[in-house]
Amino acid sequence: MKALFKNRIFKALLIAAVWLFVWQAAAWAVGSKLLLPSPYDTAAALVSLCGTAAFWKSCLMTLLRVFAGFLLGMAVGSALGVLTAASPFAEELLSPLRSIVKATPVTSFIILVLLYLSSALTPFFIAFLMVLPIAWTNVAGGILATDAQLIEMAEVFGFSRAKKLRVVYAPSVLPHFVSACTTGLGFAWKSGVTAEVIAHPSFGIGKAIYESKLYLETPELFAWTAAVILLSFGLEKLVMLLLGRTVKWK
């Protein structure tokens, strides 16, 4: 029995079962599908949605917007991280921008961006905006935290600038970059779907969540939320599978 509890899969299944039971018990206690659908009601709504083309199109559109925003946010944020780590002047000039993006509530941005961009592009841009400061801070932090002794060693052994970048800086920044990817993906999903709820693009999980709420279809609302969680989890696992190997030395 002790060995069974040490098995990771069994442990994960057991924990999931405990929480599903808590959810089911709460649904029984509430006694209304409208207020709190049970796990069964949610699963049934999800299965039913899976049979519709609109579900898949909405998932695909949200996935594209969130992932494109995430990729652009990581790219621009990393470039800004390199720039501000290399130049104290750039850091002084650009850091207020980073602080503003970090501190402004996402809903303010969504409403503001809707004035300039289409409802289909707004979620993409919001995801980009939320990921940007995360990548920026982590990459700049990683560069500045590069071991000074290794930099001295590289100078003594005559490493060229490109070699220093490839052999010393890049591997040292990589764990910070990977950490930015996991945090950034979560933020991209949350902010992207929130933007869809407000912006109402033609297809998108956020729009579907809003409509489920509007028509009081609570099991569907739960099912769409479950779809977001599953997609977010799957995408994070995929990114970690690709990047996790690069920091094996840790």
Add this chain to the structure above:
Amino acid sequence: MEIKNVSFSYGDEPVLDNVSLSLTNGRRVAVMGESGRGKTTLLRLILGFIEPDSGEIVREDGEKPAVVFQEDRLLPWFTALKNVEAASEGGCSPAAILSDMELSDSMDKLPKELSGGMQRRVAIARALAFGGSPLLLDEPFKGLDPEMRERIAERILGYAGDGPILLITHDEREAELLKCDEIIRL
């Protein structure tokens, strides 16, 4: 390389006072002293990381010192072999040098998978693979047992040939192992 009447202090605290030494071909110099007497500061001055308060360090054109730092300073994401290859300038084969350091079976291991003594030998191999001169060794035998020290010292002398060596240590036996002909006490 010539170090002429070099003095250095950290703020008001003098660390080196009027130190001179010559590192020309065939010279093997040991700098000895207890901790905090400025041995590593002297190495940093020689490498140009800091400037002396007075005196001068005359370097020959194209002179590229090979260094074993007090800390191993290995790239943690590279294997032992790749660490040595990264510094190699195409002279002796990095794999052959690692074999001479008795690390044939550990070339593909990451630094974290090696013992302290093994990491030390990788750092020595890296300096030898770089092939620069003079060879600057800051406590190179740290973590090695006495028999291993003897064998490694012999191989260092073999690779260094007629090139100058500067040994920084607090152990006079290490100066003997590297056949130092001058000992400077700080």
